[in-house]
Amino acid sequence: MSVHRNARCRGPYGGEGDQADGTDCSDPAVFEIVRYGLPPLPVCPVHLGPALLMASGVLWPPEIRLIGRV
Template sequence: MGVHRNARCRGPYGGEGEDAGGTDCSDPAVFEVVRHGRPPLWVCPVHLGPALLLAPGVLWPPVIRLIRHP
């Protein structure tokens, strides 16, 4: 979990790479959503649900990992 200590939320649509846009949320990421053919999407608790429904490439059933304690 320590690797993602400074990760910021990229939800609900996700950005590609560290510098990409995709969200106005500056909360710390708590979850990692695995996606097909794209990098994992790091999201806060508020954006987890919308990311599962709206982000491209999300696997179904979804694969979600806890990367930081809220």
Template sequence: MTDRENGGLAGRDRTASCGGPYGGESGPGDCGDPARFEVARHLRAPLWVCPVHLGPSLLLADGVLWPPGIRLVR
């Protein structure tokens, strides 16, 4: 099965939850919606967010690259 057939999540949890609203390092955020985007961050794990929390995470999450590196994961 290719990465494309797998929904772009080869080797990853297909039910990943949103880490929003701002990608707190203490654990997943309060959202719980399925993550649709991966936001690249400097010296941190990528932040997985839903469409609602994409904008706030770009503005307020720690270590977000600029220009932001955003990837659609589903």
């Protein structure tokens, strides 16, 4: 888990590059959501639920990994 210790939240939408709107959360990521055809999405506890509903390419049922601790 120490590899991701500096990861920042990219929730709730998980945009990449020019489409990074809504990813201004500066909290540390605690979870990583696996996505189809996209890199895993690191999110904080606050954005976990919204990211499952709104982020692109989220698998269903979702696959969530713990990458850090609060």
